[in-house]
Amino acid sequence: MVEPVLAVQNLNVDFETDQGSKQILHDISLAVHPHETVCLVGESGSGKSVTSFSVMGLLPQNGHVASGSIRFEKQDLLKLSDKAMRRLRGDQMSMIFQEPMTALNPVLRIGKQLTDVIKAHQAVDRKTAFDQALALLKQVEMPEPAKKLQMYPHELSGGQRQRVMIAMAIACKPQLLIADEPTTALDVTIQAQILELINKLKDQEGMGVLFITHDMGVVAQIADYVVVMKQGRIVERGTAQTIFEHPQNTYTKKLLAAVPDVDAPHIAQHSQVTDEQPLLAVQHLTKVYQDKKQLFRKRAAGLKAVNDVSFHIYPGETLGLVGESGSGKSTLGRTILGLEQKTAGKMVYAGKELPPFNHRQAALIAKMQMIFQDPFGSLDPRQKIGDEIEEVMAIHHQMNAQARHQRMLQLLQAVDLDEASANRYPSEFSGGQRQRIGIARALALDPSLVICDEAVSALDVSIQAQVLNLLKQLQDKLKLTYLFITHDLGVVREISDRILVMYLGTIVETGTTEQIFTNPVHPYTKRLLAAIPRPNPESAVAARQRNEQILAEHIPRPTSTELHEVEPQHMVVDF
Incomplete structure (x- = not known):
């Protein structure tokens, strides 16, 4: 039998806290063999990342291995000196981190960071290292690799930054690659490409891969083999096929049930659009960003982030807006709220045209609110959350202090948080709790439209x-209307009545949720659907093979914004 490249036996890890020592990992045992991908699965707080940091020798200062062993290529890592561990890290064992923007140095060019590792x-x-860096970017299928070497991390997209992290991790041809949530928050199409790339590199280089994720x-x-973790313990393990077909633990079943099955034959009945007046009507909306270098040129075209977009949202419905990063979704939402200034077109809310933000009355601003992507980044870290919610009402001069406090407590109760919060x-708070906040x-301002x-x-x-x-x-309770912006069609399927598909600033297809999922017409819609992870190993393999051509196809920039009817309520642009 082939010896494992990594063998963890009865690993126990403690963290020192203000309340004393707390055990985080309990008797963790797992093995990773060459040419094998072992998936470590569980929700946030289950101990997945602590396990990987223990293997890499990167536990924080207040954490330590209490007992157990970690063997890499028959070496006991817990007995190695810091200097010996540094030689191993990045050479024979490497790690891809969850957030490449924070893992990469923002003030160094990509080429410098790659050559430093080499x-x-x-x-x-230096020249040999630079040539190797260029070859690595080609190996991870980076577009225009020579150009990317000269760029800074912020100049790359999320998927491109993740490719840089993968290139850095495989620079010295490691025997073990640890991937810690490498596709979280990436577009489904970019996620599919990154997963395919890791699979390809594993086969080419013969690596063992420890892949950490919460997404079944x-x-x-x-996955070849799956280890399920909950609260620092392994609750189930087995081959991928066994885990998906015959899960035993209740927690494993819960994780599987949480994955939207987009191939299910039944799609939930969604409400139909009525003949009443739309709550919001967007008409021929365009937003152009001018290149600062081009400002004084007469024919500066600029970047058309939103291109002649028109749609309606009716009271009480959820309109999904889907597309990859850079498609213009968030710009469209921010322009509706007045956070970005439109270039052309108009927006009508409740029968009245929306003026620029600085001319909008407070009552109108209150009726249109936004829930942001990053709840931690949008909350003031120095302010208690009760004060943050009350502050919104105080700014809009709503109610007295006592009434605002009562309203704040009611809102916390409405989102299933207790008063002590x-x-x-x-x-x-956890990520999910912060999003509830x-x-x-x-x-807080009793809006009608929430983006x-x-x-x-x-x-x-x-x-x-x-x-x-x-x-x-x-x-249902508050009669809200949602514009739900996402890159994930699996998520939008769960909540939307109708869907707009946006590609390079243009709406390329629109229809009911059932129409988009059962009869997609535009190649871009088909690509998004093809890239959704299927919660079944056999169907995933079949889907990957079936949709490989779709994902590889080049989809040209839309030449028209005019939508043509496919069937009632289902429209698509020419392509």
């Missing part, structure tokens, strides 16, 4: 399901 582990000159749909795409800071704050901008994209799939259910309940 020179740290290999006795090569992703697990189905990539009001006196806690954002850092004391964001929802409560958005509802949800990637509101669940960074959450665990089980937490996603909880937040989506909460949004549905609040919609």
Whole structure:
């Protein structure tokens, strides 16, 4: 039998806290063999990342291995010195981190960061290291690799930054690659490409891969063997096929149930659009960003982020807006709210044209609110969440202090948080809880229209399901109307009545949820659907093979914004 490249036996890890020592990992045992991908699965807080940091010797100062062993290529890592571990890291064992923007140095060019890794582990000159860096970017299928070497991390897209991290991780041909949530919050199409790339590199280089994720749909795409963790313990393990076909543990079943099954024959009945007046009508809306270098040229075209977009949202419905990063979704939402200034077109809310933001009355601003993608980034870390919610009402001069406090407590109750939460800071909450706080704050002014901008994209799939259910309940109770912006068609299927598909600033297809999922017409819609992870290993393989051509196809920029009817309520542009 082939010896494992990594063998973890009875690993116990403790963290020192203000309340004393706390055990985080309990008797963790797992093995990773060459040419094998082992998926470590669980929600946030289950101990997945602590396990990987223990293997890499990167535990924080207050954490330590209490007992157990970690063997890499028959070496006991817990007995190695810091200097010996540094030689191993990045050379024989490497790690891809969840958020490449924070893992990469923002002030160094990509080429410099890649060559530094190569020179740290290999006795090569600068030119050889640079040539190797270029070859690595080609290996991870980076477009225009020579150009990317000269760029900074912020100049790359999320998918491109993740390719840089993968290139850095495989620079010295490691025997073990640890991938810690490498596709979380990436577009489904980019996610599919990254998963395919990791699979390809594993086969080419013969690596063992420890892949950490919370998404069982992703697990189905990539896993040979699965280890399920909950609260620092392994609750189930087995081959991918066994875990998906015959799960034994209740928690494993819960994770599987949380993945939207887009291939299910039944699609939930959605409400039909009525003949009443739309709550919001967007007509020929265009937003152009001028290149600062081109400002004084007469024919500067600029970047058309939103291109001649028209649609309606009716009271009480949820309109899904889907597309990849850079498609113009968030710009469209921000322009509707007045956070971006439109270039052309008009927006009509409740029968009245929306003026620029600085000319909007407070009552109108209150009626249109947003739930942001990053709840932690949108909350003040120095302010208690009760004060943050009350502050929104105070700014709009709504109610006296006592009434605002009561309203704040009611809002916390509405999003399933207790009253004691009001006196806690954002850092004391989980990601799902922070998003609930964001929802409560958005509802503080009793809005009619709520724009949800990637509101669940960074959450665990089980937490996603909880937040989506909460949004549905609040919609029914408070008669809310949602514009739900996301890159994930699996998520939008769960909540939307109708869907707009946006590609390079243009609406290329629109229809009911059932029409978009059962009869997609535009190639871009088909690509988005093809890239959704299927929660079944066998169907995932078949889908990957069946849709490989679709994902590889080049989709040209739309030449027209005029939509033509396919069937009632189902429209598509020429392509």
